[in-house]
Amino acid sequence: DIQMTQSPSAMSASVGDRVTITCRASQGISNYLAWFQQKPGKVPKRLIYASSSLQSGVPSRFSGSGSGTEFTLTISSLQPEDFATYYCLQHNSYPLTFGGGTKVEIK
Amino acid sequence: EVQLVESGGGLVKPGGSLRLSCAASGFTFSSYSMNWVRQAPGKGLEWVSSISSSSSYIYYADSVKGRFTISRDNAKNSLYLQMNSLRAEDTAVYYCARDLFTSSGWPDYWGQGTLVTVSS
Numbered sequence: 001d002i003q004m005t006q007s008p009s010a011m012s013a014s015v016g017d018r019v020t021i022t023c024r025a026s027q028g029i030s031n032y033l034a035w036f037q038q039k040p041g042k043v044p045k046r047l048i049y050a051s052s053s054l055q056s057g058v059p060s061r062f063s064g065s066g067s068g069t070e071f072t073l074t075i076s077s078l079q080p081e082d083f084a085t086y087y088c089l090q091h092n093s094y095p096l097t098f099g100g101g102t103k104v105e106i107k
Numbered sequence: 108e109v110q111l112v113e114s115g116g117g118l119v120k121p122g123g124s125l126r127l128s129c130a131a132s133g134f135t136f137s138s139y140s141m142n143w144v145r146q147a148p149g150k151g152l153e154w155v156s157s158i159s160s161s162s163s164y165i166y167y168a169d170s171v172k173g174r175f176t177i178s179r180d181n182a183k184n185s186l187y188l189q190m191n192s193l194r195a196e197d198t199a200v201y202y203c204a205r206d207l208f209t210s211s212g213w214p215d216y217w218g219q220g221t222l223v224t225v226s227s
Contacts, residue, residue: 001169034208036152036215043202043217044144044152049209056212087152091208094166096142096154 002026002090006099012107019075021086021102028068029092035064035073039084047086048073078104109133109216111203116221123193123225129186129203129218137161137181142207143188145199146220155201156188171197193225 003026013019023033031051036044046055048064051071061076075082083106088099115127129141143155156177157166165177176189186203200220206213 032208038152043219044215045217046209046215049212053212055214085151089152089154089208094157095168096157096166096207098152098154101151 001095002029002093002097004088004090004097004099006088006102008102009100010103010105012105013078014107015078015080017078017107019078019082019104021073021088021104023066023071023073023088023099025069025071025090025092029090031067032090032092033064033066033071034089034091035062036087036089037082037084038087044087075104080106109205111205111216111218113201113203113218113221116201116223118224118226119193120227121194121225124189124191125193125223127188127190127201127203127221127223129188131184131186131203131205134205136179136184139205140164141179141186142204143177143186144202144204144207144217145197145223146202147196147199150199153199154207157207158186190223193223195225197223198225199223 005024033051035048038044047058052064063074085101085103110132112130140159142157158177174192178187202220203218205216
């Protein structure tokens, strides 16, 4: 099974900061990686698919990159509505696996 | 409008059983693979199971294999999760989801979830 190690698990940041979250796969997954955002009490929402493609309607300050085993989600300028928990998901093979999550909190 | 509505959650004793349902509307249910994802209180997301559109392909997380059974009834536009031999660690909100992943940008759709609590 493929393990997804996400870091950091939590972080504090200020509005306007550049934020980078990393997911590492235990084996190569090509670009079969998605990023999700979940706000408290809400269902998850996909931001990025195929490692680097922006989901329609998602602000362009979100971007994804990576291939193989290392992936990053970047928020170029953190906005108040971006404070949430972020998860990566590998779908290269079953069982699908989520990363442990990164909680982005207000500094 | 795509809608996914889960039901069937509740309080059950360890070792007990529960059947979750997900009623789908607003799309051609029989054309889509479907998924169950769960989230324990205060914890992260965990994929549970997936089923292809015609039920030909079924997959489970190791943590539920042999205890949970995913199924669907395309005539009723419904997805199910039969959960047997429940354990305390199965306590979670269970979501059904469509298009959990995509290579072509289709949006993901999630139900609001149903809470399963396993406790004596």
